[in-house]
Amino acid sequence: MEDKNKKSPFVTKVELGIIAFAIILPFIFDSSPYFQGLLIFVLMWVILGTSWNLLAGYTGLVSFGHAAYFGIGAYAAALPYYHFHISPWWGLLTGGIVAVILGYLLGIVVFRLRGPYFALGTLASAEILRLIFGEEEWLTNGHNGILYMTTWVSKYPYYFIALILALGAIFSVKFVMRTKAGYYFLSIREDEDAAQALGINTKKYKNISTVISTFWAGMAGAFYMIYMGFIDPEVVFALHNISIITILVGIIGGVGTIWGPAVGAVVMVLVQELFRSSIFGLAPSWVSGMHAFVFGLLVIFVILYMAGGILGDWDLIKKKLKFSRKVETSK
Amino acid sequence: MSILSLDKLTKNFGGLMAVDHVSFDVNEGEIFGLIGPNGSGKTTIFNLINHYYTATDGKIIFKGQDITNKKTFEIARLGIGRTFQVVKPLRRLSVEENVMAAAFARESTFAGARKVASEMIDFCNLTNVSNMKAGGLPIGGRKRLEIARALATRPSLILLDETAAGLNPSELDEAIDIIKGIRDKLGITIIIVEHIMKVIMNISDRIHAIAFGATITEGPPAEVAKHPTVIEAYLGSDYKMEGQNYA
Numbered sequence: 001m002e003d004k005n006k007k008s009p010f011v012t013k014v015e016l017g018i019i020a021f022a023i024i025l026p027f028i029f030d031s032s033p034y035f036q037g038l039l040i041f042v043l044m045w046v047i048l049g050t051s052w053n054l055l056a057g058y059t060g061l062v063s064f065g066h067a068a069y070f071g072i073g074a075y076a077a078a079l080p081y082y083h084f085h086i087s088p089w090w091g092l093l094t095g096g097i098v099a100v101i102l103g104y105l106l107g108i109v110v111f112r113l114r115g116p117y118f119a120l121g122t123l124a125s126a127e128i129l130r131l132i133f134g135e136e137e138w139l140t141n142g143h144n145g146i147l148y149m150t151t152w153v154s155k156y157p158y159y160f161i162a163l164i165l166a167l168g169a170i171f172s173v174k175f176v177m178r179t180k181a182g183y184y185f186l187s188i189r190e191d192e193d194a195a196q197a198l199g200i201n202t203k204k205y206k207n208i209s210t211v212i213s214t215f216w217a218g219m220a221g222a223f224y225m226i227y228m229g230f231i232d233p234e235v236v237f238a239l240h241n242i243s244i245i246t247i248l249v250g251i252i253g254g255v256g257t258i259w260g261p262a263v264g265a266v267v268m269v270l271v272q273e274l275f276r277s278s279i280f281g282l283a284p285s286w287v288s289g290m291h292a293f294v295f296g297l298l299v300i301f302v303i304l305y306m307a308g309g310i311l312g313d314w315d316l317i318k319k320k321l322k323f324s325r326k327v328e329t330s331k
Numbered sequence: 332m333s334i335l336s337l338d339k340l341t342k343n344f345g346g347l348m349a350v351d352h353v354s355f356d357v358n359e360g361e362i363f364g365l366i367g368p369n370g371s372g373k374t375t376i377f378n379l380i381n382h383y384y385t386a387t388d389g390k391i392i393f394k395g396q397d398i399t400n401k402k403t404f405e406i407a408r409l410g411i412g413r414t415f416q417v418v419k420p421l422r423r424l425s426v427e428e429n430v431m432a433a434a435f436a437r438e439s440t441f442a443g444a445r446k447v448a449s450e451m452i453d454f455c456n457l458t459n460v461s462n463m464k465a466g467g468l469p470i471g472g473r474k475r476l477e478i479a480r481a482l483a484t485r486p487s488l489i490l491l492d493e494t495a496a497g498l499n500p501s502e503l504d505e506a507i508d509i510i511k512g513i514r515d516k517l518g519i520t521i522i523i524v525e526h527i528m529k530v531i532m533n534i535s536d537r538i539h540a541i542a543f544g545a546t547i548t549e550g551p552p553a554e555v556a557k558h559p560t561v562i563e564a565y566l567g568s569d570y571k572m573e574g575q576n577y578a
Contacts, residue, residue: 178441179441180435180439180441180444183428183431183432183435183444184432184435186421186423186424186428186432187421187424187432190420190421190422190423190424191419191420191421193383193415193419194415194419194420194421194480195432196402196403196404196407197381197403197407197412197413197415197419197481198404198407198432198433198436198480198484199404199407199408199433199436199484200404200407200432200436201402201404202404256423
């Protein structure tokens with residue numbers, strides 16, 4: 001914004017550094033598939049969080065049902081395998097597309113709703129899908145889920161596929177937010193009535209935002225199926241473990257910031273694993289049940305004291321740190 | 332030449348006739364005032380023109396085209412801009428971004444939108460706050476931002492809804508200059524709703540007065556101001572008697 005007619009470069013030096021670091025990272029943990037696995041989960045949450053953030057953070061459509069798109073993406077990879085022995089790897093092509101179609105169909109219903117009603121509508125749609133996929137055993141094998149022998153034991157290929165998807169999600173959002181569509185998303189978020197009076201076809205642009213968002217959520221779901229080798233409706237359509245955690249990843253990192261969900265994903269997986277492993281076995285075992293509780297506290301703290309999230313309120317955080325340092329030195 | 336015509340435009344909310352067979356023609360290049368007491372239906376007429384509300388009956392013709400059933404965003408694209416009485420800034424965006432979002436209605440490139448935005452920001456004397464978040468602007472600035480944003484969509488007709496309400500005297504003079512400039516410098520036709528008589532009497536070419544949703548009279552400002560029914564509508568029937576005595 002400093003130079004009048006020049007935009008900042010599409011990929012900044014800091015971002016190049018992050019990408020380079022992300023490429024080196026799995027090799028640092030070469031001896032620990034456990035840590036590599038955690039990194040893969042971080043990347044998966046980056047994809048989901050970024051997907052949610054475009055819709056909720058930038059377009060103001062706060063989805064409480066991102067599990068719907070994640071789950072349908074996972075089943076898009078799993079069902080052809082279950083019925084016809086078609087490789088789930090095709091899911092990396094179809095998962096996103098099927099999720100987009102679902103997003104469009106659900107949009108016909110939920111876009112008639114605004115604010116909290118939209119949130120409830122999306123929540124309900126994911127729950128409906130969870131129940132359908134659980135009950136219709138002829139189609140989905142119900143609660144028994146679908147099992148697939150994963151292709152590789154090594155984590156490396158999965159890590160780099162997830163990294164490509166995560167970067168694809170982040171930079172597609174970054175790209176679109178620098179275009180006219182990006183300005184329109186923000187206008188819709190701030191005031192839908194005003195946006196219409198400015199000549200913005202709000203329905204069309206909500207759909208565009210949904211297409212991009214649901215595509216990446218579906219891709220994350222397809223990737224999950226390929227990587228984990230097992231899905232069932234309670235896992236991939238989960239309200240708490242998918243839909244809600246997706247929102248929290250977005251909120252902690254910074255709603256409406258490009259890299260916020262990435263930061264949120266790191267924090268979320270760190271907290272989850274620290275507590276799930278009872279702080280690497282150093283704490284008593286009951287601590288392991290605390291991860292959801294601690295993460296909840298963290299979310300409350302973020303909402304109360306830095307509503308913009310870690311990245312959104314970064315300037316504020318820096319200022320606070322500087323201020324407290326100054327106070328110390330003045331004493 | 333008429334740019335906008337309302338033909339027996341009617342809107343009722345349940346049993347309430349909010350707009351009752353109102354007809355008027357606005358000529359190109361004109362500043363057309365719309366006055367009436369609180370609740371007489373002025374803002375409802377605006378909301379019908381840009382189709383926030385669907386008319387119960389009647390027609391709205393813009394540049395020879397029937398726009399009664401067009402969508403809000405289509406009407407904006409055809410060239411009718413509007414401001415809101417209760418301002419609707421895009422709070423978390425800067426002033427510049429607010430106006431740029433509007434400029435994209437006609438411009439497809441970032442640079443083009445930015446150029447149009449900076450012109451309109453300059454036109455509305457907002458240049459020194461263009462990087463400020465719109466939510467942080469004082470009311471005078473927000474009112475001018477409403478105008479800048481509506482102008483950035485490059486309208487040929489602009490609907491100004493109480494853009495002068497709540498301004499202090501010096502801001503008021505500034506607002507009058509800006510409004511006059513919209514017509515004189517940018518060549519945009521204006522329909523203005525305003526309670527402040529200093530503004531409306533000063534700048535309107537013609538005034539259309541309504542009460543309880545129905546037309547009372549229409550004509551040059553001086554005539555409308557003396558019209559007994561207008562005086563009655565604003566001040567009650569006691570004053571009508573006096574008005575007649577003094578006349």
